[in-house]
Amino acid sequence: MxxxxxxxxxxxxxxxxxxxxxxxxxxxxxxxxxxxxxxxxxxxxxxxxxxxxxxxxxxxxxxxxxxxxxxxxxxxxxxxxxxxxxxxxxxxxxxxxxxxxxxxxxxxxxxxxxxxxxxxxxxxxxxxxxxxxxxxxxxxxxxARADEDIERQIDDLLRSTGLEGWFVQVTDGNVTLVGPEGTRDAVVARLLAETVPGVIEVSARTDRVS
Structure with a gap:
């Protein structure tokens, strides 16, 4: 659903x-x-x-x-x-x-x-x-948007919505998000990143020590 x-x-x-x-x-x-x-x-x-x-x-x-x-x-x-x-x-x-x-x-x-x-x-x-x-x-x-532009926009979007401490990497439009250990915001972070123009696919995990 x-x-x-x-x-x-x-x-x-x-x-x-x-x-x-x-x-x-x-x-x-x-x-x-x-x-x-x-x-x-x-x-x-x-x-x-x-x-x-x-x-x-x-x-x-x-x-x-x-x-x-x-x-x-x-x-x-x-x-x-x-x-x-x-x-x-x-x-x-x-x-x-x-x-x-x-x-x-x-x-x-x-x-x-x-x-x-x-x-x-x-x-x-x-x-x-x-x-x-x-x-x-x-x-x-x-x-065709540059990976650097996508990465910058995702980073700004996450911070503006209160999701601090996330590592963002973009390669050929494919986004990797790594969040602070123990956070429950992985789904929210992924959904936000998917709205950014130029993103092809997003993966998110929460095993990064802040």
């Missing part, structure tokens, strides 16, 4: 997501959306209505599909170009976006990012309005 403390210390989407993300509306031009992708260095953009509700997602592939004409030099008799290029985001966007909430367990969001073709997830509130975006690159940055 999941305890209240375990639920409180689950890493959530809000801990990792990009806040104030770039977005477009269905009426935004293809050119403007492409420019925004290039400027922000992202692979997809949430599409929102004028009141901020997410109504779709538009990706790089959506925007560049059928946009470029064939080079006539590649064929002896160039065919007539009968394309009618899309002009607006609403013409090419995916209208059924996969979304998550800020309080969604990060593990569930990662499952969506790895089991589907989507590379980013709009984060919406209970009214469907855009709050942020969670992308695969956000997860990569999270897991």
């Amino acid at each position: 999941t305890t209240t403390r375990e639920r409180e210390n689950t890493m959530l989407v809000r801990d990792v997501m990009t806040t104030e993300p770039a977005s477009v509306q269905p009426g935004t031009t293809i050119k403007a959306a492409l420019r925004l992708l290039a400027e922000r260095r992202v692979t997809a953009l949430p599409v929102v209505t004028p009141n901020g509700q997410v109504c779709g997602v538009v990706s790089e592939a959506d925007l560049i599909r059928d946009l470029l004409p064939r080079d006539p030099r590649t064929q002896e008799i160039p065919p007539a170009d009968t394309r009618i290029p899309a002009q607006r985001v609403g013409d090419v966007m995916s209208g059924h976006p996969v979304t998550v909430h800020a309080d969604t367990d990060l593990v569930e969001a990662v499952d969506l990012l790895t089991s589907t073709t989507v590379k980013s997830l709009p984060v919406v509130d209970r009214h469907g309005q855009l709050e942020g975006v969670l992308s695969r690159s956000d997860i990569v940055r999270l897991l």
Whole structure:
């Protein structure tokens, strides 16, 4: 059974997501959306209505599909170009976006990012309005945090919650906690450490003489 403390210390989407993300509306031009992708260095953009509700997602592939004409030099008799290029985001966007909430367990969001073709997830509130975006690159940055930064944050977190005398070591995201002999706070220390971004696994024991 999941305890209240375990639920409180689950890493959530809000801990990792990009806040104030770039977005477009269905009426935004293809050119403007492409420019925004290039400027922000992202692979997809949430599409929102004028009141901020997410109504779709538009990706790089959506925007560049059928946009470029064939080079006539590649064929002896160039065919007539009968394309009618899309002009607006609403013409090419995916209208059924996969979304998550800020309080969604990060593990569930990662499952969506790895089991589907989507590379980013709009984060919406209970009214469907855009709050942020969670992308695969956000997860990569999270897991790539330096061990020294993780170690420092865990140490500060333990001290701020009254858990003194703990030795913290982090190697490739794997955390080892060694507490003062006789302390009963090993479970609490482990749960706290698990909330720190970049942590992969935590082991805790209490055999250190303070």
